[in-house]
Amino acid sequence: MMEIIPFDISSTIYLGQCNTNSHNSCCSNGEICLQTRNSCTCDSSREEKISQETPIVDQTVIYAFKNLVRKYKKQMGDTNDISIITGGLQQYLNKKALKKTDKTEDIHQQDSIFHNLPLDCKLHIFSYLGPEDLSRISAVCRDWYFVSEDSILWKELMDRDVKKWNVIGHKTNPALYQEVQSDWSNKEIYLRCSPHINKLMHKNDAVFSFTDFLKSFLPKKSWTPKIAMFGPGLESDLTSGLVRKILYDKNEHMERTGLVSGQFEGVGSGWCYKLPNGQTFQLSVLYSASKQQRTQKLWNRVEGNNLIQVNKDEKGETTVKLKPAVRDFCRTVDAFVFVVDGTSLDNLKANEIYELSAMLKERWSDTHIPLLVMSCIPNSLSLRLPCINVVEALHLGNLNRPYKC
Missing domain, CATH: 3.40.50.300 (P-loop containing nucleotide triphosphate hydrolases)
Known part of the structure; x- marks a missing residue:
């Protein structure tokens, strides 16, 4: 049986047992024969020429290919016919890496104590954070994003911090947006009205004096x-x-x-x-x-x-x-x-x-x-x-x- 693996555009390398009589000198024990389209490295007529040239493939690479072929055949099943592997190894490696990644994520999700907490507990923990931290943790994962965007959470944060604001104007008065029943969320209203957030967003603006x-x-x-x-x-x-x-x-x-x-x-x-x-x-x-x-x-x-x-x-x-x-x-x-x-x-x-x-x-x-x-x-x-x-x-x-x- 012979396996064909695409290795280079100009030549195709055959890895397998050579059964021809001309290769008995190097393949009598069932060793791997390295052969290109036009020549074979075990041909006695070209032995001197090949010995002077640089080997096409290093023995380490050949061993790696043999190991991959063995794993692929074990995974996909062996057949008596000649099987041509065109991208099969790459697909096998991609599936194996994806399966390993999914397994790692599942383990992290299962081990996360915070992930398994009830929603009320998560909101209570997030209520101790400031607006900057809430904005940052919303980018951690989808679950944290939905929790950090909670309207009641930002309403309580605004009611708590509005008494600390050192300046309020006609465009930064939260009551104005609430009276007109604005479509803005409580988070958007907070970020729009907070003087500290506005100062961070506009560092080059005039200082409040x-x-x-x-x-x-x-x-x-x-x-x-x-x-x-x-x-x-x-x-x-x-x-x-x-x-x-x-x-x-x-x-x-x-x-x-x-x-x-x-x-x-x-x-x-x-x-x-x-x-x-x-x-x-x-x-x-x-x-x-x-x-x-x-x-x-x-x-x-x-x-x-x-x-x-x-x-x-x-x-x-x-x-x-x-x-x-x-x-x-x-x-x-x-x-x-x-x-x-x-x-x-x-x-x-x-x-x-x-x-x-x-x-x-x-x-x-x-x-x-x-x-x-x-x-x-x-x-x-x-x-x-x-x-x-x-x-x-x-x-x-x-x-x-x-x-x-």
């Missing part, structure tokens, strides 16, 4: 834009010193270049500032009363407010209007900055909401005018209200303009 907020809000105009700063945080005993330090002390973030006179009666004066990129803007600080009036014991911020007028109609409903000079000034403003005391929710009363709404009402139709809410604390050791609580207390989600808190 006061001057960076101002730069992002400033309109791209050829003239110097005007910004109005107001709010109870300017007059609070805890946070007023911090605001004065930001505005009047020298720092590397913005440089005070000059004084701006007011265009309206008692309103509009301020300072001109220059940012590191060369852009300038005018900042006017609006106090509800003079410092002497605010220090009086019987002074009431609502009744003695020089910016707004609070009245009650026949039905007992409160109406708030800006005074004429303040109203005229607001019509020339390009951005608003509202300063609040972020140490307690008690500082965010209805009177502060009235003041904010009255200011924005004058530019209600100009939806491009942005609002920045500064939640200030006395020092780094003081506890700060979560931004989401400030957003909810001031009803910023109802605004029709860009905002950040």
Whole structure:
């Protein structure tokens, strides 16, 4: 019997027992004969020529082929006819490797304790992970992907972490997507709203700071834009010193270049500032009363407010209007900055909401005018209200303009 194995394009090697009389000298004991299409290595007439040439196939290769043929015949069965192996060995090796891989995967799956846990246990374990780790483990396997994409898991993660976010804007408020019943999953909403994730995704973007907020809000105009700063945080005993330090002390973030006179009666004066990129803007600080009036014991911020007028109609409903000079000034403003005391929710009363709404009402139709809410604390050791609580207390989600808190 003779087996034919394709070895090279130019020649075919025959491995088997040679029964011809001309090869008795080298094949008498049933040894393997190496023969090509045109010649045989055991031909006595070419013995000297072949001995001078390099062997076509090394003996190690011949032994390997013999071993493969023996295994293949054992696997596929032996026949009396001549069998021509055309790719059979390769198919045999591929099937054997695939079977070994499947067996290894089955063993790993059976040995995996986590794989056999109930779904509730897996979700409980994953609930201790952060958003970055959950995003990474979703690529481990199909089972982990479906568990890490669970909507309830990401909803609980968002409810837990939203109070730690240091900034929330009109595009990063989770309540906005929930109110409009967005088609986005809770994971997509979290990754879209989280300031930490946004910072990782946009490392070259501006750092979250006061001057960076101002730069992002400033309109791209050829003239110097005007910004109005107001709010109870300017007059609070805890946070007023911090605001004065930001505005009047020298720092590397913005440089005070000059004084701006007011265009309206008692309103509009301020300072001109220059940012590191060369852009300038005018900042006017609006106090509800003079410092002497605010220090009086019987002074009431609502009744003695020089910016707004609070009245009650026949039905007992409160109406708030800006005074004429303040109203005229607001019509020339390009951005608003509202300063609040972020140490307690008690500082965010209805009177502060009235003041904010009255200011924005004058530019209600100009939806491009942005609002920045500064939640200030006395020092780094003081506890700060979560931004989401400030957003909810001031009803910023109802605004029709860009905002950040």
